[in-house]
Amino acid sequence: MKNWGAEFKRESIKSFTQSLTSHAQMITLPHKNNYLSLDPTYKDDYGRPLLRVTYDITDHDRAAYDFIGERIAEIMEEMGATEVVRSELPEHFDIYPPHNDHIVGGVIVGADSSNSVVNNYCQMWEEENVFVIGGSLFPHNGGYNPTGTVGAFAYRAAEGIDSYLDDNRILVEDATTATAN
């Protein structure tokens, strides 16, 4: 159909109340090509390097996108859709156009200082008086909205800080050290 003229106008008016959009919010698995590093060029007001995010769509992301897209199209067709239009992933990830990005990770929570930065009280293994709160604690984006978990971590960190103030110690035994002993 032409995208101008009387037919276009008639079909646009008809479709306006008979169309819908459906999308899926998916998991993003960790990948060695996606990481944080210190920017070699850009610095803050104190001359310290800014954090640089290196991130792109992986083959797994594309496969999952295609799989879920096909399922959504099937559902639409079962619902009686006469036309299903699927959007395509771009060649590379871009923050524009804006969407509800759930970019997380960088200060991963864990049981072991060899592969995590903070313990389950959000307390840094290497600096006991530093507690970190936020989406940076996640090992990866689990697909669901992250803010509830970020809030839960805030309560957990508050509990940890309260406990830490009693005797200024690391609150969890490091699994790396425990294994070594």
Ligand SMILES: Cc1cc2nc3c(=O)[nH]c(=O)nc-3n(C[C@H](O)[C@H](O)[C@H](O)COP(=O)(O)OP(=O)(O)OC[C@H]3O[C@@H](n4cnc5c(N)ncnc54)[C@H](O)[C@@H]3O)c2cc1C
């Ligand atoms: C468009 C959009 C829609 C979203 N919708 C949802 C949703 O519906 N549900 C959901 O659960 N999640 C949603 N998210 C994700 C959610 O917003 C984030 O996961 C969450 O805000 C992360 O919280 P945070 O505390 O880790 O980081 P942020 O909320 O980004 O907080 C970081 C703070 O640190 C400050 N800061 C940065 N650098 C410095 C510095 N050098 N010194 C001092 N302060 C600094 C920033 O100004 C900011 O206030 C959405 C995200 C986007 C972008």
